[in-house]
Amino acid sequence: MSKELSYLEAIREALAEEMRRDPKVFVLGEDVGPYGGAFGVTQGLHEEFGDLRVVDTPISESAIVGISIGASQRGYRPVAEMQFADFISCGFDQIVNQAATLRFRYGGRATVPIVVRAPSGGNVGGGLYHSQNPEAWFIHRPGLKVVAPSTAFDAKGLLKAAIRDDNPVVYFEHKYLYRRAKGPVPEGDEVVPIGVAATRREGSDVTLVAYGAMMTPSLEAADRLAKEGVEVEVIDLRTLLPFDKDAIFRSLDKTNRLLIVQEDVKTLGIGAEISAVVMEEKFDRLDAPVMRVAYPDTHPPFSHILEGANLPNADTIAAALRKLAAY
Amino acid sequence: MSKELSYLEAIREALAEEMRRDPKVFVLGEDVGPYGGAFGVTQGLHEEFGDLRVVDTPISESAIVGISIGASQRGYRPVAEMQFADFISCGFDQIVNQAATLRFRYGGRATVPIVVRAPSGGNVGGGLYHSQNPEAWFIHRPGLKVVAPSTAFDAKGLLKAAIRDDNPVVYFEHKYLYRRAKGPVPEGDEVVPIGVAATRREGSDVTLVAYGAMMTPSLEAADRLAKEGVEVEVIDLRTLLPFDKDAIFRSLDKTNRLLIVQEDVKTLGIGAEISAVVMEEKFDRLDAPVMRVAYPDTHPPFSHILEGANLPNADTIAAALRKLAAY
Amino acid sequence: MPPIKRTKFKLTSEQLLEMFYWLKLIRAFDERLSILVKQGKVRSGVYTGIGQEAIIVGTCFGLRREDFICPLHRDLGALLMKGVDARTMMSQMFAKTTGLSKGRDSALHSGVNELGIFGNTSMLGANLPVAAGLGYTFKMEKSDNVVIAYFGEGASNVGDFHEALNFAGVQQLPIVFICENNQYAYSVPLEKTMAIDDVAIRAEGYGFDGVAINGNDVLAVYQATQGALARARGGDGPTLIECKTYRWHGHSEHDKAFYRTDEELAMWKSRDPIPTFTTYLRARHVLDDQKLKEIESKVEATIEDAVEFASSAPDPSPEDAVSDLYA
Amino acid sequence: MPPIKRTKFKLTSEQLLEMFYWLKLIRAFDERLSILVKQGKVRSGVYTGIGQEAIIVGTCFGLRREDFICPLHRDLGALLMKGVDARTMMSQMFAKTTGLSKGRDSALHSGVNELGIFGNTSMLGANLPVAAGLGYTFKMEKSDNVVIAYFGEGASNVGDFHEALNFAGVQQLPIVFICENNQYAYSVPLEKTMAIDDVAIRAEGYGFDGVAINGNDVLAVYQATQGALARARGGDGPTLIECKTYRWHGHSEHDKAFYRTDEELAMWKSRDPIPTFTTYLRARHVLDDQKLKEIESKVEATIEDAVEFASSAPDPSPEDAVSDLYA
Numbered sequence A, B: 001m002s003k004e005l006s007y008l009e010a011i012r013e014a015l016a017e018e019m020r021r022d023p024k025v026f027v028l029g030e031d032v033g034p035y036g037g038a039f040g041v042t043q044g045l046h047e048e049f050g051d052l053r054v055v056d057t058p059i060s061e062s063a064i065v066g067i068s069i070g071a072s073q074r075g076y077r078p079v080a081e082m083q084f085a086d087f088i089s090c091g092f093d094q095i096v097n098q099a100a101t102l103r104f105r106y107g108g109r110a111t112v113p114i115v116v117r118a119p120s121g122g123n124v125g126g127g128l129y130h131s132q133n134p135e136a137w138f139i140h141r142p143g144l145k146v147v148a149p150s151t152a153f154d155a156k157g158l159l160k161a162a163i164r165d166d167n168p169v170v171y172f173e174h175k176y177l178y179r180r181a182k183g184p185v186p187e188g189d190e191v192v193p194i195g196v197a198a199t200r201r202e203g204s205d206v207t208l209v210a211y212g213a214m215m216t217p218s219l220e221a222a223d224r225l226a227k228e229g230v231e232v233e234v235i236d237l238r239t240l241l242p243f244d245k246d247a248i249f250r251s252l253d254k255t256n257r258l259l260i261v262q263e264d265v266k267t268l269g270i271g272a273e274i275s276a277v278v279m280e281e282k283f284d285r286l287d288a289p290v291m292r293v294a295y296p297d298t299h300p301p302f303s304h305i306l307e308g309a310n311l312p313n314a315d316t317i318a319a320a321l322r323k324l325a326a327y
Numbered sequence C, D: 001m002p003p004i005k006r007t008k009f010k011l012t013s014e015q016l017l018e019m020f021y022w023l024k025l026i027r028a029f030d031e032r033l034s035i036l037v038k039q040g041k042v043r044s045g046v047y048t049g050i051g052q053e054a055i056i057v058g059t060c061f062g063l064r065r066e067d068f069i070c071p072l073h074r075d076l077g078a079l080l081m082k083g084v085d086a087r088t089m090m091s092q093m094f095a096k097t098t099g100l101s102k103g104r105d106s107a108l109h110s111g112v113n114e115l116g117i118f119g120n121t122s123m124l125g126a127n128l129p130v131a132a133g134l135g136y137t138f139k140m141e142k143s144d145n146v147v148i149a150y151f152g153e154g155a156s157n158v159g160d161f162h163e164a165l166n167f168a169g170v171q172q173l174p175i176v177f178i179c180e181n182n183q184y185a186y187s188v189p190l191e192k193t194m195a196i197d198d199v200a201i202r203a204e205g206y207g208f209d210g211v212a213i214n215g216n217d218v219l220a221v222y223q224a225t226q227g228a229l230a231r232a233r234g235g236d237g238p239t240l241i242e243c244k245t246y247r248w249h250g251h252s253e254h255d256k257a258f259y260r261t262d263e264e265l266a267m268w269k270s271r272d273p274i275p276t277f278t279t280y281l282r283a284r285h286v287l288d289d290q291k292l293k294e295i296e297s298k299v300e301a302t303i304e305d306a307v308e309f310a311s312s313a314p315d316p317s318p319e320d321a322v323s324d325l326y327a
């Protein structure tokens, strides 16, 4: 357990281990073959598993997802890579209408064990089409699961869980974390279960819920607040659909105050649903309104000045926490 | 003003009048030509305006939207028809990435005056792919406008406003209302402004916010509650992006109680955002939690028994209103 | 591609009679459905393939259980031939729990993996990438099973068609693509949606052969398919077979099909695949009055039994609206 | 299509020198950008077209202001030739307010309608339906303006390509489709993504002509384009011209391009379009040392001035991150 991997290496190791374990697992996408993917995630896989199980596809996002669905109907467990999460819009129909509905319209007689990997998120100078956080579209679609790891440990453990899951899973891997997040990873058959959040920091004054690259500034803000005498409990959602309502509620029962931090744009990002659910089920426990710190409703600009202005950071998060604590 | 039209005729009249007024307006889509569209909305237009302005396209939703965007860059105002809103998933990328972002990335030097008409909604025995309510995906995308009329008046007035608007507008027309909703329509240059809700019924006890085909059961439920001594103020959103926060807040200031009714599935439907915004800005005015009556998180089944079980109706809405009033 | 020899793949008298039975059964099934719609017993989702049966019989005849088919909205007969019994099929159309979708669908959006049947969404063309995925698994397994994927000439204009056929071509997948060219996509004749006469030539752009044949001649379809299947099973990759045909009814049972002339319909009815084949069988003394009567009563009995079964089968219960979403 | 005669469309010495200037300027611009990336002055979004300049110069030369171009990620030179001045262009790459996107983008996702330049998203192929829409407006106006739409051989596998070219074919739109076939899509060689040698043959599936030419011969490109433009302006519809070429640099400036051999690169460098053209001009006494020096200093001065201008131009301010979303 002392081995440390980067988030990116953890994803790669999950793929390699699952491919070794189960010959039905294969990967496909643009440049995933000998090149090893735009970010190097699949490096070495082609050498080990060959052309048939590490498939360089044409530029055809819709087909990449559709092919995965087809293979899944014969018992395969394809892991499709979108080169950037932004391009998932081109494979959208196959995910939301083909994959998400199949089991339902088959009367429960089939499963769709596919994973769509989507490198998402900003703060990497990517601009409008290499920085998006498209998770909410999929959280809004019944029949899918959506995960978004923030640590190397979860990156590996959630990907293994996703590959073994019999439902279509959209796996958002955050580009900013690829080489920045490092840590131990699960070994052997250990997975990180889908649907279970992780408490990254205990606290009894305010609950902060975040995920992905927002964990770092969130934890930093929590540290600052601690110095000011406010103990923030920080929850890493890890799974966005279905999200771990119980974990949030348990924490809320202690703190009675909730902040949600998301890199996604504000309107109808996951924070909206969490806020609405807390409203419905925990209204009487709230000592303050649920608040959101989010990307403004705009597109990710390239300029680092502009992107910096948009991204939530420890300052903006700390300010919101202070407001909540003082409410 | 005494003329009465059906909702469907109102849409048709809006198209015809705008096409007469402005030679830059044209319509395109599958079967919109001589056939007059799957629902007959464009009947007569081909005869009046000819092949060039009433374009029968190949089955190519992505191209239909892309062509519209292209034409808009030369000053045209295309109105694209998706045969069913469900198929908008096939033109998704062009809407969310091409149309919604263009003005922003052009540094404000261009506009995208297109309308995408999308016949949406259930209760017509359409099943999984002819009943969807895909509005939330677009409400989540900055740069778009989204409207959803519930009356013949608004169907005409909002479509005229959408065509004249310089931004891309997704126009959801509810199939259930096509022949069921009837009423007077605006004449001449009168439009229904985008972004302004309508109060359909005054009341001081509970605020109910809905739109589209949910207005009828909502108003029916409000009538029932009136007999029980509870006065419900019913607001028809009409525009979903940007929605009329002020109208909701004004009503809330009277009632301190809010119910949102949506035909869309619950998780991350527009109700989530409204609830979250009210939480953020009106927490102290709330006497009860904001509640939602929504489609459950599933796909629209064909069977009328199953669809009936899913659709919000006057009973389920009235029950929620009672709960709110008694809170 | 070498020209098809009608005599290359020999059929016994028994096999010929079996083909005849299927033609009659499929015709009778669709005709009964058409009546059931008028009677209000089947509510929607009925797109008959009356007039096109030779394509289904000629392509599905003799397939292995392991071979996969990816049928379309008019291809109910393909499901029957691939092993779904008439009772189940009729239950599907009645939206009963004994149908493939457990009442959630009354159209052909369901499949049976054990029988090698994929059930597509409504989205035209979306079955083709799935077919590519299925075919890819056969390639991985070095198996000589095949996939038959159907699409209308209208659907050949959808992006998914292109992405799927390109992938099938470059990967040399064991797939036979069957274009059911019935001249119209809903109301729109072929010449308004593509500037070519034969969809078959599109195959060239993907590096494999395409051929256009008489789709109303069951033996011509059979011979062409057998040739393509042999190549596919032998590792020589895909073939596109375009079957020229015509649908007698409207697009759906609600469509009066005013967009075509009576003469055109009459001309095509004179090419009815069933009498043509009857004459052929009689001339070869394979069929006589006695055998014809036997087959006709078997068909009638099967349909009657199926209708009776489906009529009295249990309706789904409200819980079925939200179950079977996740495995 | 009739074979291209290199001499059919005559060019004056002045015009030939102008072409030469553009070749040199575009090369110099990209080379300078490559250095600026290494120096960290331009942060990202740089995909040079070094080695492919003959395509841009040969296709854009002599276009009318009203003609539209739909360039791609490597086609910065097309924007210059169509009238964007070097300062603005360089500012765009520096993400300054003086750029086309006001600092929101440092790539080619911006256009100028007044100059007939469309700016695509990153989504490959997505510019082609837009090109069809632009072309459709010229058809509506019975104008003899044209659209030139660019795509890589890799992008010719995207669904949008198919939908757009099909629409252009059936509507006989005045569009010249230019395939920049540089043999690779990122790391993946053409033969791994399509089973054909010439993308040009895909045009047949859409009912118009395609031709494959030497994309490194600026005069060959010019002659072929002029022929296609003449047909398009004359109402004879689209043409696809496939220009065989090679990109010298990696996919982006961060790509080391290990997926290809030094020999291959060397071979293509020996076909550098610039010396070839230089020799041609010298042999015809159009170019001498004196003129060459003049042109080279003009190029250098232009680039220097542009870099200086862009370097000292104002950065965007935080508000620009959320402005210009709506008209």
Ligand SMILES: Cc1ncc(C[n+]2csc(CCOP(=O)(O)OP(=O)(O)O)c2C)c(N)n1
Pocket: B030, B059, B060, B061, B083, B087, B090, C074, C122, C123, C124, C151, C152, C153, C154, C155, C156, C158, C180, C182, C184, C185, C186, C251
């Ligand atoms: C992507 C998509 N767009 C539109 C439709 C609506 N629609 C259903 S069938 C049809 C016509 C199909 O024509 P064709 O492919 O030729 O098949 P046919 O019905 O003639 O057998 C249309 C437009 C759809 N189902 N899917």
Ligand SMILES: Cc1ncc(C[n+]2csc(CCOP(=O)(O)OP(=O)(O)O)c2C)c(N)n1
Pocket: A030, A059, A060, A061, A083, A087, A090, D074, D122, D123, D124, D151, D152, D153, D154, D155, D156, D158, D180, D182, D184, D185, D186, D251
């Ligand atoms: C829809 C889509 N998928 C993937 C990408 C990522 N991507 C950018 S350029 C590129 C390769 C493009 O190859 P080609 O079309 O041949 O153009 P070239 O770069 O060779 O000029 C890829 C895969 C993208 N931009 N859009």
Ligand SMILES: [Mg+2]
Pocket: C152, C153, C154, C180, C181, C182, C183, C184, C185, C186
């Ligand atoms: Mg057809």
Ligand SMILES: [Mg+2]
Pocket: D152, D153, D154, D180, D181, D182, D183, D184, D185, D186
């Ligand atoms: Mg290329």
